[in-house]
Amino acid sequence: MERRVPGSEQMNWLRAALLAALISSCAVISSAEDRAIPLNQLRSGSEFLSPELRALQADAFANPGMLWVERGAKLWSTPAGSAGQSCASCHQDAAKTMRGVAASYPRVDAKSGFLLNVEARINQCRSERQAVAPFRYESDDLLSLTAYVNSFSKDYKINVVIDGNAETYFEAGRTLYYRRSGQMNLSCAQCHEENWGKNLYAERISQGHPNAYPAYRMEWQSMGSLERRLRACLSGVRAEMLPYGAQEYRNLALFLAWRAQGLPMESPGIRR
Ligand code: HEC
Ligand code: HEC
Structure with missing residues (x-):
């Protein structure tokens, strides 16, 4: 025995x-x-742009999004809070410490268990480490620092974690993506998976990837976050507009990043 x-x-x-x-x-x-769109058939939104806009995105001197990146570079080394620390005091040279980081966001913060996008991560450092008020959503300060951090992930392939403590967020994002909503009763998938490549009014529907954000959009005459873009899609189908920072946007963003897994980051992108 x-x-x-x-x-x-x-x-x-x-x-x-x-x-x-x-x-x-x-x-x-x-x-x-x-995967409704197999990985080898992924196409960035920039492929659906006019040649002029694509050229503008590719030209680092002419790309208006670079103004936000430059502003972000200044903010990076501007002290804030009573300890007088800047982002650089802790993170030093962003070109080294932030390299490739944004390509793995949204990501779960191990300590709190919250799903954070880059904006939320920056604001977490503001409130917890610098002890100052977080930046307002869509403020030029937050867009600039996000664009700056994301610029060090340019050409890095999106690679997010969706299992473990990220799984619930991911599944919630997936459910939202396929749920019909708004007066037009449309889901994200009906446009971006079933009808990409077709024209909708003056626009060509792309596969709806998040890799260009924050992006400079001609219609906005400004830089805008992924959340701002998602709000534009929601208002397009006359759906309820969620406030900035809503959990639903982050869940969606995680699902979008997984759908775009392997697609190179482009921020600061140019969009119509
Ligand atoms: C009625 C069709 C329609 C629906 C429904 C829709 N969108 Fe869009 N979406 C568009 C159009 C048009 C654009 C701008 C052109 C483009 O890039 O596709 C766009 C752009 C985007 C972009 C930016 C792509 C880029 O490269 O700049 C993302 C991301 C996106 N949509 C996600 C979503 C999500 C998530 C939903 C569901 C909550 C959704 N969309 C619902 C039509 C739609
Ligand atoms: C007092 C030190 C300190 C300051 C000041 C600070 N951070 Fe952080 N930051 C950290 C630490 C520590 C982490 C890692 C947190 C963790 O993993 O839980 C972090 C994480 C990050 C991350 C995520 C990095 C990754 O690999 O996922 C980003 C992005 C970031 N900080 C940006 C900023 C920005 C932008 C500022 C200025 C507004 C700033 N931080 C200010 C200490 C600081």
């Missing part, structure tokens, strides 16, 4: 390992099937 114990433990271990391998391969298969 006693000699069989180690043997059966080994059996249990083997069975557990097999099960784990099976479960993880199932997960891979099911998430690949869940």
Whole structure:
């Protein structure tokens, strides 16, 4: 009897390992099937722009979004709060410490369990580490610092975590994406998965990826966040407008990032 114990433990271990391998391969298969747009068919929104706007985005001297990036660079080393610390006091040279960071956002903050986008992360440092008021949503300060941080992820491929403590947020985002809403009773998917490439009024519908944001939009004559873009889509279908910072936008943003997994970051993008 006693000699069989180690043997059966080994059996249990083997069975557990097999099960784990099976479960993880199932997960891979099911998430690949869940992708309405296969990874090798992803197309950035910039591919749907006119040649003029695409050229403007590519030209770092002419791209108006660079004004926000430059302003962000100044803010980075501007002290705030009674300790007189700037972002640079802790993070030093952003070109080194922020490289590729934004490509993995939205991301769950391990301590609080909250899903944070880059804007929320910056404001978390403002309130918790500098002990000053967070920047207002869509303020030039927040857009500038976000554009600055994101600029160090340019050409980095989007790569977000959706399992573990991110899973609930991800699933909530996915549900929202496929839910019909507004007076027009349309889901995000009906435009960006079923009808991309087609014209809607004066616009060509893209696959609806988040990789260009914050982006300078001609219609706004300004830089705007991904949330501002999502609000434009919601108002387009006459749906209820959620306030900036709403959890729903972050959940959606995580789902959007996963849909765009592998697509290079472009911020500051130019959009129509
Ligand atoms: C009635 C069609 C329609 C619906 C529904 C819609 N959008 Fe859009 N969306 C557009 C159009 C038009 C644009 C601007 C052109 C483009 O990039 O597709 C756009 C742009 C976007 C962009 C920016 C793409 C880029 O590269 O700049 C994202 C992200 C996006 N939508 C996400 C969503 C999400 C998430 C939903 C659901 C909450 C949604 N959209 C619902 C039509 C729609
Ligand atoms: C007193 C030090 C301190 C200051 C000042 C500070 N931060 Fe942070 N910041 C941190 C620490 C520590 C972390 C890591 C937090 C964690 O992982 O829980 C962090 C994380 C971040 C991250 C996420 C990095 C990643 O790899 O995910 C960003 C972006 C960021 N800070 C931006 C800023 C900006 C912008 C400012 C200025 C407005 C700023 N921080 C000011 C200490 C600071």
